Each structure stands twice: as structure tokens, then as C-alpha cells.
Amino acid sequence: MTVDKSKIPQATTKRLPLYYRFLQNFHKAGQTRISSQELSDAMNIDSATIRRDFSHFGALGKKGYGYDVEHLLQFFRQTLDQDEATNVALIGVGNLGTAFLNYNFQKNHNTKIVVAFDTHASAEGEEKSGIPVFHPDLLEEKIAEYGVELCILTVPSRTAQETATRLESTDIKGILNFTPVRLSVSPAIRVQTIDLSVELQTLIYLIRNHS
Numbered sequence: 001m002t003v004d005k006s007k008i009p010q011a012t013t014k015r016l017p018l019y020y021r022f023l024q025n026f027h028k029a030g031q032t033r034i035s036s037q038e039l040s041d042a043m044n045i046d047s048a049t050i051r052r053d054f055s056h057f058g059a060l061g062k063k064g065y066g067y068d069v070e071h072l073l074q075f076f077r078q079t080l081d082q083d084e085a086t087n088v089a090l091i092g093v094g095n096l097g098t099a100f101l102n103y104n105f106q107k108n109h110n111t112k113i114v115v116a117f118d119t120h121a122s123a124e125g126e127e128k129s130g131i132p133v134f135h136p137d138l139l140e141e142k143i144a145e146y147g148v149e150l151c152i153l154t155v156p157s158r159t160a161q162e163t164a165t166r167l168e169s170t171d172i173k174g175i176l177n178f179t180p181v182r183l184s185v186s187p188a189i190r191v192q193t194i195d196l197s198v199e200l201q202t203l204i205y206l207i208r209n210h211s
Contacts, residue, residue: 092155
């Protein structure tokens, strides 16, 4: 079955990496098949939601049998392009940026921060956590040199839009934005914003109103 990925709901898309991670855990534990209820219990996601998510991709399981773990794992690996390496640039090496450098997606072997940028870096560049860090003056040049597809933005709010505008002249395909600024960029670049203060306030609201 050919799947039009543009028609997959965004909420489903966000859950796909979670399914992949939990299926990896089941596979490592030696489990060969799994039911939507077992996945539901492990992930704390309603089983009907899981079945609905999976239905967007055709018949992934069999009634009365459940899902073959190896088959699902291969399917999601292919769907998420887990066999293709993705080079990531980090822009802004403050406290949050440094945490990203130290972590560097250790569980995702196909995703790696390969270069970083910070205003405090020397003109010649320096190394931090094994990653080369350059001054933003070299942004466009180094993004091309390192074959970067995605950028993580952890710069101060006042420079966020300016940085995003500069990125439009590169070949990057997406920005993971950790600033509260709503970035305006070309439609060719996908932007996902994670505003930690908004997420925290949402959690506080849920705790106080759904207890």
C-alpha cells in the first residue's frame, strides 16, 4: 500500500518515533508479537488511538494475532528513514545548547549534531564535546560543508528571526526552534517550536484542573 504521508494527521506523526522506540524495547526483550493493548499499557496511550494510527498505513496486523514485532519495527524504521543519516547543526551553545551537545542523540544512531555555532567561539573554531563549534559568521559556509539538513535553534530571542532568515539561503529542510519567537521562513523549511515555558504552564494547568 502506498501511503500519502502528507495526509497523516500531525498527532499521529508525532507518535511514530515513540512507537518505534517502544517496539525496539519489545524486540530487545525477545517478544515476537504484540497486541495494541500491550502497546497501550506500555506507552500509556489508548489502544483505540494506536489502532487508528496504524490504520493510516494499511493492514499492519491480523485480527486475533496482533502485530508482528519484527515486521512493525522494519516498517517504522523505513517510514522514519532510520537507515538514512541526518546531519544536524546546533545554533547557540548556552546552557540548553551544551546539554544537546553532551547528549547528541545517543539512542538515535542516524541523527547526529555534526557542527555547532556560538558567538563566543573563536574565529578558527574550537571543539566542545567532540563537536566543532564555529562563530555564526561562518554559518552558511559550514552548514554547506557539513551537509546539514536540520538545525536546532537555542539562541536568544532577539536573534532568532535574524538567524532563521539567514538559514533560508542554505539547503536545510527544518528547524527545531527552542525560542519563544514564532519564526517566519520559506515554506520549504519546516519549523517545529518547543516553548518550554508554555509546556510547563500547560502541565501546571493539567495538574491543577484534572486531579
